[in-house]
Amino acid sequence: MDKDKKVEQKHVNDVIKEIETQLAFNESEYQKAQLETTLVEKNYGQNAKINTFEVDDQMETNAEVQQQKQLVAKNLENEQILKKQLETLKQLKKSPYFGRIDILDPDETTPETLYIGTASLVDDEQNFLIYDWRAPISSIYYNGTLGKVSYETPMGTLETELKKKRQFTIVNGQIKNMFDTNETVGDEMLQQILGEHSDEYMHNIVATIQKEQNDIIRDTTHDLLLVQGVAGSGKTSAILQRIAFLLYHSRDKLSAEQIVLFSPNLLFSHYISEVLPSLGERNMRQVTLAEFLTQRFQGLKVETLFDRYEKQNALTPEEQEIRAKKEQASFMEQVEKYVAALSPSQLCFSEVRLHGGEIFFERSEIEAIYAALPQNMRPEQRFLETKNTLIKRLKQRIEEEITAPWVLEKLETLSDEEYYTLLGNKRRAAFQALADEEKYLAKKLVKQKFEKVYDALYNDYFLDIYAQYQHFLSLVLPESVLTFTNDIEYHRIALADCAPLLYLRDLLTGSGQNQAIAHLFIDEMQDYTLPQFIYLKYIFPNAKLTLLGDSEQALFNPLMTPDKLLARLEKHLRAKKSKCIKLNTSYRSTAQITDLMKALLPDGEQINSFTRPGKLPKIVFAGSEQEHFMLKQQLEKSLEQNETVALITKDLATAGALYPKLRKTFKTTVLGNEDRALPKGVVILPIYLAKGLEFDVVIAYDISENYQEKDLGILYTICSRAMHELILFVKQEPSPLLAKLPPELYTVERTLKL
Numbered sequence: 176m177d178k179d180k181k182v183e184q185k186h187v188n189d190v191i192k193e194i195e196t197q198l199a200f201n202e203s204e205y206q207k208a209q210l211e212t213t214l215v216e217k218n219y220g221q222n223a224k225i226n227t228f229e230v231d232d233q234m235e236t237n238a239e240v241q242q243q244k245q246l247v248a249k250n251l252e253n254e255q256i257l258k259k260q261l262e263t264l265k266q267l268k269k270s271p272y273f274g275r276i277d278i279l280d281p282d283e284t285t286p287e288t289l290y291i292g293t294a295s296l297v298d299d300e301q302n303f304l305i306y307d308w309r310a311p312i313s314s315i316y317y318n319g320t321l322g323k324v325s326y327e328t329p330m331g332t333l334e335t336e337l338k339k340k341r342q343f344t345i346v347n348g349q350i351k352n353m354f355d356t357n358e359t360v361g362d363e364m365l366q367q368i369l370g371e372h373s374d375e376y377m378h379n380i381v382a383t384i385q386k387e388q389n390d391i392i393r394d395t396t397h398d399l400l401l402v403q404g405v406a407g408s409g410k411t412s413a414i415l416q417r418i419a420f421l422l423y424h425s426r427d428k429l430s431a432e433q434i435v436l437f438s439p440n441l442l443f444s445h446y447i448s449e450v451l452p453s454l455g456e457r458n459m460r461q462v463t464l465a466e467f468l469t470q471r472f473q474g475l476k477v478e479t480l481f482d483r484y485e486k487q488n489a490l491t492p493e494e495q496e497i498r499a500k501k502e503q504a505s506f507m508e509q510v511e512k513y514v515a516a517l518s519p520s521q522l523c524f525s526e527v528r529l530h531g532g533e534i535f536f537e538r539s540e541i542e543a544i545y546a547a548l549p550q551n552m553r554p555e556q557r558f559l560e561t562k563n564t565l566i567k568r569l570k571q572r573i574e575e576e577i578t579a580p581w582v583l584e585k586l587e588t589l590s591d592e593e594y595y596t597l598l599g600n601k602r603r604a605a606f607q608a609l610a611d612e613e614k615y616l617a618k619k620l621v622k623q624k625f626e627k628v629y630d631a632l633y634n635d636y637f638l639d640i641y642a643q644y645q646h647f648l649s650l651v652l653p654e655s656v657l658t659f660t661n662d663i664e665y666h667r668i669a670l671a672d673c674a675p676l677l678y679l680r681d682l683l684t685g686s687g688q689n690q691a692i693a694h695l696f697i698d699e700m701q702d703y704t705l706p707q708f709i710y711l712k713y714i715f716p717n718a719k720l721t722l723l724g725d726s727e728q729a730l731f732n733p734l735m736t737p738d739k740l741l742a743r744l745e746k747h748l749r750a751k752k753s754k755c756i757k758l759n760t761s762y763r764s765t766a767q768i769t770d771l772m773k774a775l776l777p778d779g780e781q782i783n784s785f786t787r788p789g790k791l792p793k794i795v796f797a798g799s800e801q802e803h804f805m806l807k808q809q810l811e812k813s814l815e816q817n818e819t820v821a822l823i824t825k826d827l828a829t830a831g832a833l834y835p836k837l838r839k840t841f842k843t844t845v846l847g848n849e850d851r852a853l854p855k856g857v858v859i860l861p862i863y864l865a866k867g868l869e870f871d872v873v874i875a876y877d878i879s880e881n882y883q884e885k886d887l888g889i890l891y892t893i894c895s896r897a898m899h900e901l902i903l904f905v906k907q908e909p910s911p912l913l914a915k916l917p918p919e920l921y922t923v924e925r926t927l928k929l
């Protein structure tokens with residue numbers, strides 16, 4: 176192997192030499208491009224200042240300015256491309272590739288050697304020194320075991336023979352490790368990567384993508400892809416590499432702006448934000464459900480998933496029943512039926528007022544416009560026609576108002592400042608006559624006065640959507656009207672009302688849809704309801720869906736088998752081609768931690784633990800008197816070897832109560848809903864904020880009687896956040912969930928009774 180390593184190191188050196196040559200060339204091209212842009216910009220600046228007094232000059236200058244503008248844009252684009260190439264080359268220089276495959280094509284006698292890395296590298300003679308991991312041929316590296324293999328290309332399926340597969344770890348141009356393997360992607364390298372410490376940011380996994388993850392990443396045929404994977408099985412990793420793959424595969428027609436990812440919390444958004452840039456791609460749009468809804472209900476406080484979780488025990492059985500009804504797909508069907516059957520008199524239009532409160536459009540006027548439209552028109556069409564008529568009437572009123580005495584009076588008394596503000600970007604020279612200028616200014620004044628009306632028409636405020644939803648509730652779920660009205664009065668809205676209300680609004684007004692989004696990804700999908708999925712599918716009608724989750728980690732929803740879930744989603748989201756992929760191997764945690772997680776679940780045997788050895792998890796029985804002493808002792812011990820220790824609680828109140836007890840001894844932070852970054856030291860956080868994250872050491876705080884059978888999913892999620900060490904801290908009586916664990920799966924530490 177040593178001889179092999181020498182040969183391979185020489186190859187690495189040769190490739191790096193080529194990268195350095197290209198780097199030097201690119202560097203000088205980039206500098207040239209920067210200089211060029213500065214020159215053109217300077218030139219453009221001077222031209223823009225040219226006297227525009229004479230009309231002829233003006234036209235000439237405009238043409239020139241346009242030309243210069245285009246030049247600047249073109250130069251900037253060129254500069255951006257060179258900059259991106261430079262970044263890629265710099266990255267490749269440190270670690271040019273991670274894989275090698277030797278293949279023998281059917282008509283050949285000697286095998287061809289290909290190297291695979293995070294980006295392609297081509298020399299002057301068009302030889303591929305490195306293949307991008309997303310290139311069709313690279314799929315052999317991830318999918319194939321030695322022997323006959325096939326791979327998909329745009330021209331169809333091709334066959335070849337895989338003779339050798341080799342993996343490398345190259346750091347700063349030096350081969351640290353290399354393995355020959357017949358596995359999909361061998362255990363040794365994965366062992367090494369998974370054994371490392373956690374980081375502030377998630378890393379890309381392109382060197383060690385596993386076969387079933389590869390199926391998710393390279394899927395281009397399904398419009399609904401459901402991924403059900405156990406905790407730590409690489410669901411999040413798979414979607415991020417999938418996004419990078421899609422951007423490469425459809426690079427002519429897909430951009431990062433057309434991809435939306437719904438992530439569970441802001442900490443998670445931060446945690447994953449470096450994966451795509453490390454692969455030379457821009458990040459997709461990222462949003463949490465709370466951010467998405469808050470934007471749509473301006474002025475209202477929207478209940479978040481976390482509020483919902485924190486409050487769930489406070490609801491009466493009746494309230495729970497009402498919520499359960501609102502969270503069924505049939506509730507959205509009731510919205511559709513309601514909209515289809517609405518008569519004009521049932522529409523809750525509201526009058527439109529001016530700034531001063533004076534009514535501009537009476538409710539009866541709006542109703543009359545709507546009622547006069549053909550009955551068989553679709554509701555959203557009818558609404559749009561009404562809106563257009565109102566806008567037309569507003570424009571007419573503006574024209575009429577221009578000659579009103581108050582306008583003329585105002586024009587005569589304008590201060591210089593008011594005059595120039597009204598004139599805006601317009602130049603005085605642009606008016607042929609004084610009368611034109613006066614008319615222009617008068618119109619501006621009137622528009623200012625009627626601004627609120629325009630705003631109301633533009634934003635559909637002339638339909639009182641809350642009253643409309645209340646009317647809908649009074650027909651289908653009258654027992655919930657009071658709570659809803661009360662909520663609105665206090666400027667808040669329950670999560671369960673959001674999707675049906677928005678759906679109702681959009682069906683009636685024809686607004687809300689975004690046709691441009693091509694892919695929608697939802698992580699931690701087990702915490703979403705069917706109405707939320709239905710609404711998201713409705714507003715992103717052209718998006719292919721990738722939904723990822725683990726029903727064992729559900730904070731509220733009941734367990735459901737993946738196949739049953741797929742059938743449900745297929746039906747309600749009207750998917751044409753759907754597929755469910757299951758991931759059963761857990762990569763995050765040591766085998767000992769995964770074994771404990773398996774033992775917690777009734778059907779835990781379906782989880783395969785990746786054979787990475789570590790310490791047995793520990794249960795600390797502290798007893799309430801010794802609690803602080805034991806906790807501090809444990810934290811001290813853990814912080815000796817780790818920069819961060821996560822203290823995960825069931826809820827925010829418990830997290831908050833721990834803080835004053837620890838802050839004097841340790842650098843301690845309690846994380847809340849709005850936090851985006853993970854600090855070092857002791858980090859206290861409720862479980863819903865730890866979703867999707869991982870930590871070297873997790874202390875699950877107070878696993879006592881407050882964890883009953885119904886809380887199994889929560890305890891499982893907490894345990895599954897630990898990579899290397901898990902400590903279950905018990906203050907009083909242990910949870911019955913711990914009682915059923917076989918004792919060989921953990922060690923015990925107890926307070927000494929003095």
Ligand SMILES: Nc1ncnc2c1ncn2[C@@H]1O[C@H](COP(=O)(O)OP(=O)(O)OP(=O)(O)O)[C@@H](O)[C@H]1O
Pocket residue numbers: 365368369378380383384385388404405406407408409410411412413725762763866867868869895
């Ligand atoms: N093929 C792989 N190669 C290297 N590391 C991997 C691989 N797959 C997963 N991992 C690592 O395992 C850990 C868990 O992955 P990830 O967070 O994507 O899992 P998940 O299924 O989304 O987890 P959860 O649902 O529990 O939040 C991460 O540290 C990830 O980098």
